[in-house]
Amino acid sequence: MNINHLWLIVSACFVFFMQAGFVCYEVGFIRSKNVISVAIENILTFVITTLVYCFLGFALMFGPTHFGIYGSDYWLLSHLSLSQNPLGFVFVFFELMFAGTAVTIVSGSMSERTRLLPLLIAAVFLAGVIYPLFGHWVWGNLFIDQPTWLRQIGFMDFAGATVVHGTAGWVSLAGIIVVGSRKDRWDATGKLIKLGRSNIPFAALGTFILWFSWFGFNGGSLLEFNDRVGLILLNTNFAAASGVVGAILTNRFFIKDHSYMEAIFMGALGGLVAITAGSNYLQPLDAVMVGFISGSIVAFSGLWLEKLGLDDAVGAVSIHGFGGAAGTILLAFFAPLEFLGGQTRLVKVLVQFAGVAVNFLWAFGLGMLMFYLINKSLGLRVSEDEEEKGLNIVEFSDIYSWQDYLKMTHYESLTQDLSGKIQVQNQLLQKQAKLLVETQEQERVKLARDLHDGVGQSLAALKLQLGMIAQKVKSEHGDTMLSGQAERTVNLAAETIEEIRGVLFNLKPALLQEKGLSASVEILLQNLKDSRGITFAYNLLAPMPAWEEAESLNLYRIIQECLTNILKHAEATEVMINFSKLTSSLYLFQISDNGQGFNKHEVHAGIGLNSIQERLRMLGGKLEIITEEGKGTTLMMEVPYEY
Template sequence: MESQIFELQYALDTFYFLICGALVMWMAAGFTMLEAGLVRSKNTVEILTKNVALFATASIMYMICGYAIMYGGDLFLSGIAGGDTLVEDALAASAENGFGGDSVYSAASDFFFQVVFVATCMSIVSGAVAERMKLWAFLLFAVVMTGVIYPLEGSWTWGGNDVFGLFNLGDMGFSDFAGSGIVHMAGAAAALAGVLLLGPRKGKYGPNGEIRAIPGANLPLAALGTLILWMGWFGFNGGSVLKLGDIASANSVAMVFLNTNAAAAGGAVGALIIARIIFGKADLTMLLNGALAGLVAITAEPSTPSALQATLFGVAAGVIVVLSILALDKIKIDDPVGAISVHGVVGLFGLLIVPITNPASTFIGQIVGAATIFAWVFIASLIVWGILKAVIGIRISEEDEYEGADIAECGMEAYPEFIR
């Protein structure tokens, strides 16, 4: 009987992992649509190409070395068995550890769930450097980011390893349930390093420091992308419970789904209200970024807050992201989609509010963890971007930027029937 229960839970938890992984993979479509909607029409094909190519690159690099760096094991996933060997290994591990309801699932499903997180992290970079970065420079950076930079910081956090053998973040009380810092702030740190070396888009800032808005070409597409991301986030946070096959876990999953939705709703409303106060209008782009900010904020700990707390956290995140976008613009950090604010500034906020509802974490641990993640990813990314800039260049020419990255980088236009 116990063996039958084990096999049933194994099947259920594996299936849950795969479904949640598929939802997170769907977030790639969300990022693609959001970014395509917020850039100008002459840069649409290039942003679409980047997002599809980065997902493929992340999948390959995480298979080659990323997963092994992050969690230990064999390169090329050669240690993940299939068929009868997989069944025998799972049953042996259960007997050795004593089956008592712990998480049990296929190693292949674990890899699939982890690899879509890597791609999510890299997708954050795509939008921030949009409209002026060379496609191949971006993809070469994606190789290093998804194969080494992200997996190494992941090994210090979710992997449980010491930071360069010096200290252990878990022992200090650091907690990041689904990746506000590990995934989102890390992506923003890499993006910030690239943006600082790239510089702003031509015409974004006037000679006297005035800020010129550069509207996106397709706001319906941006709205669709946001809603796709909102939906995919249920897999992002819900799957991070890691199991479903018992009452306690099922209840935790339900609470995570509830709080994820509540925080997104709060973020949307918070951003809409503060935008109305500041601009006197209902700014759609701020509304969209507010919803995403709420999602990023709750990702660090979606299981312990009440629904009301999650909503309030979301409202605060929505306000923060609008103020952050305006502040970055004032210091001439040009981020076409607001990715650094949504994922970086709000990612940090998400980490810092974890101890409010989760007593297992500490404010000191969260600060040290956030500083460690940001410092490693930012410095490592700055070095890689710097090497790429020196060797092949990372920015398209001024003429190509004027004509659009679509023609310069991809040789085609997204809307060829329209005359720019």
């Protein structure tokens, strides 16, 4: 009894390690802008499964049966001792890991366009109702000896090809139908567009982790440690390997325009799912055949789903739904007669097919109802704009994902015409921006000349005349009140002239011409620090490009405006300025403060944003604002440059 306890605990830990495998696999298969969202979803769904399944789902699945349909009594894990099962809480721990596997699979298939909260709500229903009730029909006798209806008719599923993986696969199918495909997954002609992967080596690591963890998944399902464990582990390994071969050959000879790379991953996991149904019953050569056939079915089913316009981000429906169904039905063809429970092979095939059909109707049907209701009440999908930005930004406001988003969406994107010639859109934009800057420079020069030659000279003459009048009044009438007023008028004229000189200096700072933009900004920050007492952190993370004079002036004004706004409105104590390169032709100015922030949907003017955006547009740049009331503000300004 002790070694059985130990084996089950070790196997459960193996199965728990599957969660790490799913994270690696899913993160590797989706785009970088969504990896944080997927990783956090997997953690949260396992948390939900732990609580919901243990306190509700376990009782429905393994409690004393009512009509062979549902269990009871073990609510909140009470009354377990009455079962007289020596495994006790060890069994609960082991089965929890299986439930966690089923729930995790669903969120992966709907990645990159589904909001977090609806997925967590779906996890509650899957862990608490959908999975445990079907599990009761097949495995309800594993904890206490009792009849359940699918078990009674002879349905066989040793470790959960249908109970765990089929259930998860068909709920995933319902989810991707309701939520719809990812943006730009198909072009206007219906041709599939490859959206890219974030990290295929990471997905390979995830596949190996899942492969390793499956030894506990299948080996532990024996619920004891005996001489059949070796056979189970060998069969598991054989099926995974032959699944890869089956998927690759199918891809090579029957499927065009698809990389064999995906066939490797889907074949391995499809073979593992399939052998889960019969790893305790089959001989090694039979396991090889089951894996090979299932790998081919997984590859074909993935193509079929694409033809139907169904977008499964990680291949979950093909691997777990179709792979689980294939392995469960193939069990009836390859299992030795002594394991068929007295049924003929034909009857067993029909029984296995019936069990798979019931599983599909139950999981897919309830999945459709669940996701339909969630979609109608809360909404499943993020907006197109949020999907374009990525869920890292939408759900978690990740700053590095913001930078990646700016890289991908800046106006320098290339378009290729039908003849294959690449047309660079930014050349026209740069030409227009340069014209605008030159026009602005001409206007600035004209303004400075008019102030100097017109108003400035008139005031200088006025100052001279008033000075002569003041001297005359003083010499003729002595130090009278009139003389004092004249002197004050002269001083006022002198101050006005100095103000004009200050404006002229501000229009074209000499410091900017002498020392360049980077040094000028540093001096500006030091002056503000000395006068206002704010802490500034200035990080020049990449050398400044060789800006033209007009560009430098506009950039200086933009930075000056940003800092002025912080001093006037933010009530900040700390400011961080980072200058860095996004690409070889795109520079990023990032200015962050720890001030009071604001609601950018309500505030459109009055804090200098219009002026900043106008100057950036002249330079062909773009402004992104990340802010929240009470949590500071970050301005991210991308500006193109020639290299």
